[in-house]
Amino acid sequence: MSMINSLRAAVRTNRRRGAVGPYDAVPEGAGSAVVDCAVYQHGRRNGETCSPREAARRVKAAHQLPDTAGSFSWIGLHEPTGAEFEGIAQRFGLHPLAVEDAVHAHQRPKVERYDDVLFAVFKTIRYVEHDQLTPTSEVVETGELMVFAGRDFVITVRHGGHGSLQELRHRLEADADEAGLLAKGPAAVLHAIADHVVDNYLLVAERLQNDVDEIEYGVFSAKGARTADVGRVYQLKREVLEFKRAVAPLLRPMQQLSEPQQGLVDPDIQKYFRDVADHLARVTEQVHGFDELLNSLLQANLAQVSVAQNEDMRKITAWAAIFAVPTMITGVYGMNFDYMPELHHAYGYPLVLTAIAVICVGMYRGFRRNGWL
Numbered sequence: 542m543s544m545i546n547s548l549r550a551a552v553r554t555n556r557r558r559g560a561v562g563p564y565d566a567v568p569e570g571a572g573s574a575v576v577d578c579a580v581y582q583h584g585r586r587n588g589e590t591c592s593p594r595e596a597a598r599r600v601k602a603a604h605q606l607p608d609t610a611g612s613f614s615w616i617g618l619h620e621p622t623g624a625e626f627e628g629i630a631q632r633f634g635l636h637p638l639a640v641e642d643a644v645h646a647h648q649r650p651k652v653e654r655y656d657d658v659l660f661a662v663f664k665t666i667r668y669v670e671h672d673q674l675t676p677t678s679e680v681v682e683t684g685e686l687m688v689f690a691g692r693d694f695v696i697t698v699r700h701g702g703h704g705s706l707q708e709l710r711h712r713l714e715a716d717a718d719e720a721g722l723l724a725k726g727p728a729a730v731l732h733a734i735a736d737h738v739v740d741n742y743l744l745v746a747e748r749l750q751n752d753v754d755e756i757e758y759g760v761f762s763a764k765g766a767r768t769a770d771v772g773r774v775y776q777l778k779r780e781v782l783e784f785k786r787a788v789a790p791l792l793r794p795m796q797q798l799s800e801p802q803q804g805l806v807d808p809d810i811q812k813y814f815r816d817v818a819d820h821l822a823r824v825t826e827q828v829h830g831f832d833e834l835l836n837s838l839l840q841a842n843l844a845q846v847s848v849a850q851n852e853d854m855r856k857i858t859a860w861a862a863i864f865a866v867p868t869m870i871t872g873v874y875g876m877n878f879d880y881m882p883e884l885h886h887a888y889g890y891p892l893v894l895t896a897i898a899v900i901c902v903g904m905y906r907g908f909r910r911n912g913w914l
Contacts, residue, residue, distance in 0.1 A: 574621035576699075577710065582612045584724030586714050593629050600693050613693040613727050615710070620700050633694055636660070643687040646700040650787060652794035659690040659805055661731060661794070663738045664787030665704030668748040676772030680752060680780035681745060683787060688734055690727040690805070697734065709737045728806045732813045735795065739817050742788055742824040746831075749784070752777055753831055760842050771842055778835040785828045792821050859908040866904065867897045 580587045580599045587599065596614035603612035616629065623644050630640045636655035642648045642662065652661045665684040674680070684701020697706055713723050713733055722729040756774055798806055799815035806814065870893065886892075908914040 574618045574625045576617040576619050576705075577707065578614065578616045580612060580614050581723050584611070584721045587612075593632065597632055597694075604693070611724060611726060613695065615695045615727075615730060616697070617706060617710070618696070618698045621698060626698070629696065633689070633691065633696065634658075635689055635696075639687075639689065643689075643698045646685045646687075648685065648687075650791040650794070652798060654805065657692055657805060659688075659728075659731065661688045661690070661735070662686075663688070663735065663791065665699075665701060665738060666742060666745045666784060666787055667703040668745045674752055674755060674773050674777060676770060676776050678773075678776060678780075680749065680777060681784050683783060686734070686738065688731055690731040693727070695727045695730045704738075706734065706737070709733060725807060725810055728810045729813075731798075732810055732817065735798075735814070735817050736820075739795075739820045739824065742784075743820065745784065746824050746827045749781065749831060750827075753781075753834060756838060757834070760838050760845070771839065774835060774839050774842060778832070778839070781828060781831045781835060785832060788821065788825050788828050792818065792825055795821050855913045859904075859913040863901050863904050863908075866900050870897055 575593065578591055578593055578596050579589075580591070580596050580603070582603060587603075591599070593614075593616050596616060600612050600614050618626065618629075621644065626640065626644055629635075630637075635658065639653065639655055639658075639660040642660070648662045650662050650664050652659060654660070663686040665686050667682045667684070669679045669682050671678050671680070682701075682703065684699065684704045686700075686704055686706075687698040689696040689698075699706070713721065713730070716722070722733055756777055759770075760774070795814060795818040799811045799818055801808070801811070874893065905914065
């Protein structure tokens with residue numbers, strides 16, 4: 542909390558000083574957490590990778606020249622500590638609450654506005670390959686990606702071992718011209734990141750569909766009630782719920798970024814956010830469908846188990862009733878009485894055996910006809 546308090550004090554100090562901007566000298570504080578840092582002008586990368594201090598200096602210098610209004614810096618960080626992020630947070634005047642969320646992670650997906658800075662939190666999802674789904678299989682792995690988008694800077698903070706933006710950055714730089722997304726400023730970078738994350742959601746949803754289909758086939762196969770493992774269904778449901786927690790909260794923020802009253806996003810970029818919101822709505826519907834289907838499969842599997850147990854009980858009852866006939870008759874003739882029916886008859890023994898066989902066969906056929914055997 543000491544780091545947060547110092548950030549609050551620094552931000553308040555910067556706001557009180559009229560002549561001091563976010564690019565004036567403050568301690569750097571960023572170390573190995575910086576993955577990439579560059580300045581972009583008119584959609585093109587200006588120079589090689591530099592430090593956040595140098596990037597801020599270049600942007601400030603560019604703003605003093607004509608026709609450089611589109612200059613901005615893009616700083617990429619991976620799991621920074623509070624000390625590593627403190628200098629950057631002070632330099633760009635980031636809100637302490639957003640800084641705390643970015644450093645400690647484990648945040649709900651959201652988009653918040655702090656003055657003229659947008660702070661977005663995305664959950665990154667990676668599909669974990671597996672040969673066979675088991676009750677302990679990890680199906681999806683989650684990470685976090687935070688984005689600060691200001692007037693002339695973008696700061697990305699990534700948590701987790703996947704979700705790298707290096708490929709996205711290279712792709713945007715390859716399309717580096719005045720008509721490309723980078724020429725439209727930080728809001729366009731925020732859209733590109735959101736689009737990248739949501740497109741990955743679509744890919745993961747397609748892979749999850751195969752797992753759900755496999756579970757469904759196992760439950761409704763000929764021996765589903767006896768071979769289906771309810772633990773597999775429950776484990777996949779837990780993984781789908783984790784995916785759902787990453788996707789569902791993000792839909793409304795993406796829709797808000799596409800609305801006209803959003804002052805920090807250029808109207809041309811808002812159209813792109815509308816497309817992202819549409820894709821996200823599609824993924825959300827898919828994930829909700831997976832969740833509901835797995836609920837139905839759990840209930841169907843439990844119902845099948847109950848039916849199978851009832852069938853087993855009926856078979857046991859039917860066989861017990863059949864064996865009760867010879868048990869009763871032989872028990873009667875096992876009593877020590879001198880006068881019993883057919884006791885001294887020459888054909889008494891075979892007649893009793895024949896009667897037992899006829900009764901048992903009749904009962905067996907009756908149970909088979911009624912579906913008990």
